Amino acid sequence: xxxxxxxxxxxxxxxxxxxxxxxxxxxxxxxxxxxxxxxxxxxxxxxxxxxxxxxxxxxxxxxxxxxxxxxxxxxxxxxxxxxxxxxxxxxxxxxxxxxx
Amino acid sequence: xxxxxxxxxxxxxxxxxxxxxxxxxxxxxxxxxxxxxxxxxxxxxxxxxxxxxxxxxxxxxxxxxxxxxxxxxxxxxxxxxxxxxxxxxxxxxxxxxxxxxxxxxxxxxxxxxxxxxxxxxxxxxxxxxxxxxxxxxxxxxxxxxxxxxxxxxxxxxxxxxxxxxxxxxxxxxxxxxxxxxxxxxxxxx
Numbered sequence: 001x002x003x004x005x006x007x008x009x010x011x012x013x014x015x016x017x018x019x020x021x022x023x024x025x026x027x028x029x030x031x032x033x034x035x036x037x038x039x040x041x042x043x044x045x046x047x048x049x050x051x052x053x054x055x056x057x058x059x060x061x062x063x064x065x066x067x068x069x070x071x072x073x074x075x076x077x078x079x080x081x082x083x084x085x086x087x088x089x090x091x092x093x094x095x096x097x098x099x100x
Numbered sequence: 101x102x103x104x105x106x107x108x109x110x111x112x113x114x115x116x117x118x119x120x121x122x123x124x125x126x127x128x129x130x131x132x133x134x135x136x137x138x139x140x141x142x143x144x145x146x147x148x149x150x151x152x153x154x155x156x157x158x159x160x161x162x163x164x165x166x167x168x169x170x171x172x173x174x175x176x177x178x179x180x181x182x183x184x185x186x187x188x189x190x191x192x193x194x195x196x197x198x199x200x201x202x203x204x205x206x207x208x209x210x211x212x213x214x215x216x217x218x219x220x221x222x223x224x225x226x227x228x229x230x231x232x233x234x235x236x237x238x239x240x241x242x243x244x245x246x247x248x249x250x251x252x253x254x255x256x257x258x259x260x261x262x263x264x265x266x267x268x269x270x271x272x273x274x275x276x277x278x279x280x281x282x283x284x285x286x287x288x289x
Contacts, residue, residue, distance in 0.1 A: 002107050002147055008212035010111040010144065014118050014137075016205030021122035023197025029127045029173060033134050036165060037118050040141050043157075051148040052217060054230055056239050062153055063240065066160050067251040071258030073165040077172045078265035084176050 007048025014041030028080050028090040032073075039069050107147050114140035127173045131166060138162045149231040 014037055021034030043062045050058025080090055087094050117137035124130045138161045145154035240248060 002103060004217055005212060006104070006107055006111065007144070007148065008215075009209060010114060012205060012208035012212055013115050014141075016201050016208065017115065017118040017122060019204055020197055020201030023200055024194040025122065027127060029169065030121070030124075030130050033121055033127075033130055033169060036134065036161070037121060037137065040114075040137065040161070044141055044144060047145055047148050047150050047153060049217075051150065051230070056230055056235050057243075059150055059153055059236055060240055060244050062150075063156065063236075064244075064247060064251055066156060067255060070160055070164060071254050073168050074258045074262040075265065077168050078262040080172060081175065082265050090176065090178065 002048075002051070004048050004052035007044050011041040011043075011045035011048070014038070014044065016041075026092050028083065028092050031092065032076050032080065035076075036069065036073075039065060103147055107144065110140045110143040110147070113137075114144065127178070128170070131170050131173065134169075135162055135166055138166065151231060152233045152236060 018034040018036075018038035018041060021037065022031050025031055025034065043065055046058040046062050046065070050056065050062075083095060084090055114137050117133045117140060120133035121130045121137065124133065138157060142154040142157040142162075145151070145157060
């Protein structure tokens, strides 16, 4: 039996690494991949609790997170392509059109 | 015991892959590291007794989402690979990001190391019953039927949104989208 703390610590580390990537990187595609990393950390925590509590509800939440992640991937990458058409760049510091 | 050692190995693999995603300059290298992380996380799901979720993780994340990411990287054909984490200490934004992530990690690790978790009385299934797809489907189509239908609508909206966002404006040719079309053609499409 795997202790629940293993999944909590691994999920926390994955989430923190993803958060660091979102804050520190400027390539929009890598920021996108770091968001997927954070979602994986949360999923791992949910699966750990699901197996610890012997309830299947956590696994159902993981399914929904995956569905939302798939929709987010399609729309997010479409947004990156649209931004690239406008500025010929995916560096997020180039997108300052709203600055006065 | 052997399961715990395996768990620690795959967890270390997932974390190292995640660090590699953040640290690499080239987005393609990051994508391959992310693939490694996804597969390690799928192995962790199997060790937790959720083999169906592991298969869905491989199919959806490694199969669909990562292919979309790699496809986008190759579609855009980025010239300059960006600067990665190079010259790290000269950018206040990166140092602030590191501090925020360290605080976040310290909080979460502190809480998860201190917490004690009881078990739910009466919510119990045994492991074989829990990991079977039938149990998952029974709860999914009964208790969570409405969220399931909403998820299908969300996916439909996502498809339509992606098509609308990437559509060219009416009457523009491909040359308007890519002013450096000659250059990219020379690069061999």
